[in-house]
Amino acid sequence: MSIALVDCNSFYASCEKVFRPDLRHRPVVVLSNNDGCIVAMSPEAKKLEIPRGIPLFKIRDLIEKHKVTVFSSNYTLYGDMSRRIMNILDGFSDEVEVYSIDEAFLTLGDLISDDLTCAWKIQHKVKQCTGIPVSVGLAESKTLAKIANHMGKKEKGVFRIDHSNWRAVMEKTPVQDIWGIGRQQSLFLRRNGIFTAYQFSCAEDAWVKKHMTMTGLRTLWELRGKPSIELEYEVKDKKAIMSSRSFGQPAVKLEELQEASAVYARDAVAKLTAQNMKAKCVTVYLTTNRFRQEDRQYKKSLTVEFPEPTDYLPDFVKAVKEALVQIYKKGFRYKKTAVYLTELIEKDNIQPDLFRTPDKRKDQILKAVADIQNRFGKNSISCIAPHRGNPTWTMKREKLSPLYTTCWDQLAEVGEPAVFSRLRKVSVSS
């Protein structure tokens, strides 16, 4: 049995190409929130040596010269494609950990030979069903699987680390490329004469534990092939509903966290209503990336309790946004937020509070919002609660692609290519 890391190649850019056959071989870049910096690039754009994270305005000339197509981040589309990919992965394993929007760890098979065949099948199936190319790294631990995935990306896409190539791979991997080892730690290791993963794997346990804490020691064990980091796979729990995703790029601003968390709240409430339930509490959790040692670490959660169980989305969005104001701290790079709904109760079991008059208007508003969302798309109407600082804050997204998979009015169109008209004219005249 081994661990696989499945990771999409240039995920955002790849999503943009699925419904655009005209962009199949063309350079494509995707912009971050507010159309600021480049966050994703297709292989053709990478060849133009555009540095990742560069602000758009700095490369305008390059964009024009090479006719690079630029897109704003279309989170709705990426989220939907991600969902499809994760569902496909569910078919290959009972233990799937969705690590981020485009990465997942899975446990695969029992025999070594089955793992590799499985990995090729995964790559093929995801490409066929979604059009998204993925790389698969196979190894005995998550940390090694990450390295294997990195090796795979450079070649045909599937790579396995086993006894026969372990040492060669370790010697080729510099310490700063090890998952879980941040910049400070890699500088420390290099100062101590440790430059490659192989050299690190030869270090003494006690020494590593002393200077890099238990987290560093676990990474060491993982590199040696001993799985030491648990797979966190989602178990369906009737007591709580969770919605969360890691951010592709770390978020630093409160507004970004609030916007993302509002989306998770909406997702969680959708699951809540689908189960015909209401929730009395909502918990917001935020955290930095614990694997980036160079980042200051901070995580906090806050629970808001409603006077009575509810399924009214604006209540949750307001609570989530205000809770974030309380727990947010400036100066941290946040990896993810999560929204949990707890104290769930079946709709039919609710005892009305004698001293509160239920607000019928809320139900009407909720229904009207749902109707508008069904007709015009999920993002056509949403809750914008005014918050301190800038009540008219919105996100600039001028180059947004259509909601191909979530909105009936924005489907990809299939017309008549020019080649058919050309031939048509010829056949008519002859």
Add this chain to the structure above:
Amino acid sequence: MIPLYLSPVKAGFPSPAADYLEQALDFNELLVRNESSTYALRAQGDSMTGAGIQPGDILVVDRSLNAVSGSIVIASVYEEFTVKRLEIKDGNYFLVPENPGYPVLRITEEMDFTLWGVVTFVIHRIQL
């Protein structure tokens, strides 16, 4: 499909229909076999009217199905989408329209031909 039997005993006596009640017709179940690989595209041309595809219709497309000769497919030629019937004869691929006004296209390498998916259903609106 596994029928769900509902038993409404609220009135205190069993309904004679109780044994025969099943879940209402589920259009998703009819139209979508593989949710992860099913997409909706909108037809805009009239080259397939003979197959019942009219401009404005919704095409339900499944990417997980293997296209065979006779399948109606979404393909791209010269970097544009098209919907046509695929025919394979003696190792040659053809995109065949269902409208006498359009020609048959034999696929050559320079066309950068790709198969995008197989059309399983076409949804045509009659009443606005």
